[in-house]
Amino acid sequence: MISYNSDTIVDFLQSEIKLSNADISVVLKHPESKNAPLHMLLWQYGLVNIEQLARILDWLEKQVS
Structure with a gap:
């Protein structure tokens, strides 16, 4: 399983994918x-x-490389 900081992925999802806090x-x-x-x-x-x-x-791939 890929390990990543949850705050980092949430920031990415909000800024790049345009998901709201409610969606997440x-x-x-x-x-x-x-x-x-x-x-x-x-x-x-x-x-x-x-x-x-x-x-x-x-x-995610870039986060582990």
Whole structure:
């Protein structure tokens, strides 16, 4: 699993993907948020589209390289 700072990804999601605090909070309130990657839950709940998911994955990859 990719390790990243939660504040950093939230900042990215808000500034680059244009998600609101409410969008992110919806996902974080669900029990599965403890076991599944945030970006996949955002996609599962329809809060990001496939292009946005690809941008998130690219960003995550850059964080570990």
